[in-house]
Amino acid sequence: MYNLLRGKKGLIFGALNEKSLAWKVAERAYEEGAEIVLTNTPVAIRFGNINELAQKCNTVVIPADATNVSEIENLLNETMKHFDGKIDFILHSIAMSMNVRKGRKYDNLNYNYLNKTLDISAISFHKLLQSAKKIDAINEWGSVVALSYVAAQKTLYRYNDMADAKAMLESIARSFGYIYGREKKIRINTISQSPTPTTAGSGVKGIGGLMDFTERMSPLGNATADEFADFCVTIFSDLTRKITMQNIFHDGGFSNMGMSLRAMTMYNQSLDNPIEPKSWE
Amino acid sequence: MYNLLRGKKGLIFGALNEKSLAWKVAERAYEEGAEIVLTNTPVAIRFGNINELAQKCNTVVIPADATNVSEIENLLNETMKHFDGKIDFILHSIAMSMNVRKGRKYDNLNYNYLNKTLDISAISFHKLLQSAKKIDAINEWGSVVALSYVAAQKTLYRYNDMADAKAMLESIARSFGYIYGREKKIRINTISQSPTPTTAGSGVKGIGGLMDFTERMSPLGNATADEFADFCVTIFSDLTRKITMQNIFHDGGFSNMGMSLRAMTMYNQSLDNPIEPKSWE
Amino acid sequence: MYNLLRGKKGLIFGALNEKSLAWKVAERAYEEGAEIVLTNTPVAIRFGNINELAQKCNTVVIPADATNVSEIENLLNETMKHFDGKIDFILHSIAMSMNVRKGRKYDNLNYNYLNKTLDISAISFHKLLQSAKKIDAINEWGSVVALSYVAAQKTLYRYNDMADAKAMLESIARSFGYIYGREKKIRINTISQSPTPTTAGSGVKGIGGLMDFTERMSPLGNATADEFADFCVTIFSDLTRKITMQNIFHDGGFSNMGMSLRAMTMYNQSLDNPIEPKSWE
């Protein structure tokens, strides 16, 4: 509603349904005056309702497997054709762990699954950037954002191999941010978002307790998907041109909390009744 | 030019002259639709030309010594009177080291000067926040920003006791951010800015070489004062409501660089002609 | 029991009674072959039983107020006289907040108390280092350690202005570590220790719940005072000569945990019975 992105063109990965962070970002970017193109895998397109979003945003969906370099190149080329010009901003909101899905614990990983986790959740970001640079798909001062999580810094039980993938994702943002910045003035950042009740997030067992904890730990409470979209828009805009290679925490303060009174008050109820996990499930 | 701050009211500390970061922030905030009030010490008001800025921004200058609690309280009260309402955002851009000014090295500090450094450059931020909370001077979801520097994390020769002051300043942002967030939904952050050729910055001996180095290390180059102002405006806006207790690097990527090819190329010229400092001045 | 410190001479601040971290360090350093000198304030010497420790370690107690430069200089001179030589290692384990003691909350600080907190808990470390450098009291490759806490990075409710003091303390270790390293090859580090049931630690209200939480969060449990002493001895030894300007977490893994299954299991008991703090006490 500020026209922060007027005249800008963006490509958005990872919208599945109206709960998705990417969905909210697409809506907000469009509201702020951007033209956008949506993309997701063919499976996700069938499974979700991204076409509805495309209609709302007056645009198209171009299917692509983000782990496949030639599909990415095709996507970028088609996107530029659609825009009749280069891209100004990109959101990468893609993550998947087959080890999590199949219930493999972190000390019992299937290494083919791990390779898939990395390929989908981290290397896809490199493939996107390398392809974009090769075909010169992004305008000078363009802005690329990938979605991260605090598990890249701190271990959370059950987050499993996704933690390692997020650590690698943030490293790719730095490594490629250096190169893309020096040569093309393009900035690359990750945003580390509160746990959010998306379809993907809800798949993590025990997420309810964790979200209650982070809500009470964070002085401003968990950041919602709508708030994520608001912040994303500022990072895509021309007002943040000298921020690059950073991971920015958008989490109500959680990442810098050691213990809040609210969370401690909840925890303390259990002090007289100490219990242990039944297993290291 | 986006009306990002329309209807908002801000208080800005530390504008001395047109080179000041605070000066640029005042101009940009005003452009973005905010009403502002300016403040500085009586000495700085005489020494600089803040009244010119006040005229441009159609506002007043209220003198205050930021180390004096009753002057801060008076400032906040006068500001609210001027606005006929509470404050939405505050910029704290205040720092001074008498040890630096007087040429005292870090291993020869005068401890009265150190206390002054801390009082002016860090504790003043706590006094401002405590006073504001006591008289309930800031609206819900208000945003407070203090200016920091990477010396809070990494040691730079000659930055002296200002490094310790900045480390403490960032800690205050976290500590008070927790309390002001949980009780009043107010967010507090620091922005760690590239070295900038302000009047204050230029006072640091040898700043020219350092600025050349950081320029060549940063893939996007040093961030300017104008760019700082742009970014500040986003942090004051409603689009960044869930960012708090953070220190955000606005520095063209410098903080996450270990070594760039450009800086190394410069450095390598000296490899055949190694020289040592004449003294640990 | 390894003779890790044979021939070395150390000065240890902050032993009050047998629960003190500094007490354990003194005992372990002595066991490992070091000669030591103990120091504390006159009040603490009366209040605790440091003389007992001196007897055990076959040494003396030299009283000194660590905030008073001339007393520190006298202490260093007396220590060198006692040793008939320079010092090889120093432990700084000194912290006190009058705001905490007097029940002043962080948004209601008394600024004279804050100055005292900083002077005792952080600036005293600078005074010690500056005095030692001036009178050349430490041997080359000497090792200086100060005790820190994770509150320097992450906010814990009720830790109050000690968080800011610890942030400053860690900054001083970096700033002075640079200078003392380049000129005299002396290394300066902080160790960030688990909450420990010392006399000082026990004074913090609600410490029991927090210690239960950190115990369950840390894969190896909280680090004890004895374990702290073991680690300290390695940092004083010749085996760690190239570690300087660092803050090392000795905490069973706590600092890098986001959420453990054990802590979550405790917390989850309260999910059906959400309660809020009665006040922001």
Added chain:
Amino acid sequence: MYNLLRGKKGLIFGALNEKSLAWKVAERAYEEGAEIVLTNTPVAIRFGNINELAQKCNTVVIPADATNVSEIENLLNETMKHFDGKIDFILHSIAMSMNVRKGRKYDNLNYNYLNKTLDISAISFHKLLQSAKKIDAINEWGSVVALSYVAAQKTLYRYNDMADAKAMLESIARSFGYIYGREKKIRINTISQSPTPTTAGSGVKGIGGLMDFTERMSPLGNATADEFADFCVTIFSDLTRKITMQNIFHDGGFSNMGMSLRAMTMYNQSLDNPIEPKSWE
């Protein structure tokens, strides 16, 4: 020479020749009273002179490809047979990038090579830990160390995909450190070492200039391979039992330096003669 590791049994990966960090660690661990087993790939065994080291340390070399789970399992079983007991400490010093070797820049990666980089330099660490846990190969309070580099946090030109691998390696240390700690009291850390003139290190183009820079930036100078071995021995010992999931910088202070006077003095020679890289090679 302190018997710090008397009675302990260690497995050491990655010794190629007498310049190797792992070689020095093997020698020092043996000196400190440990029994050790050496391992490397068949190719490295032929290419280097690890058998000489085995003789010195009165032990055997068991060849294994660290990316192959069944070879790792065999190695662990053979090692336990050799020791007639479980293992107390492990050093993982393994890294290789085919992209670096083949001169592929970071914006022109071959993704098969990237997979190899990750498999050899990061995932091999997970495979080792997972295998060790499955066959219960490590004694309680055992200590596992992997070699890292500051490129995991900060971007250095030409370090290429190894930066992402090191970031992932450090994440694995945290993720597995949590699990192995809670269930078996085993600690896992990484040590981030100064650039060292090993055979592997020397392969990096332009390493000479960088090592001069880090030498002058670090107040204590670069850490040598011998000093690395000294420090490693302390982390393997019983004196550091509560340190886990950490990355510890052993680098003469480099990681916490922003700019030293010595490095700036060198750099400043070029200020009147600014030059640019001939290409982004």
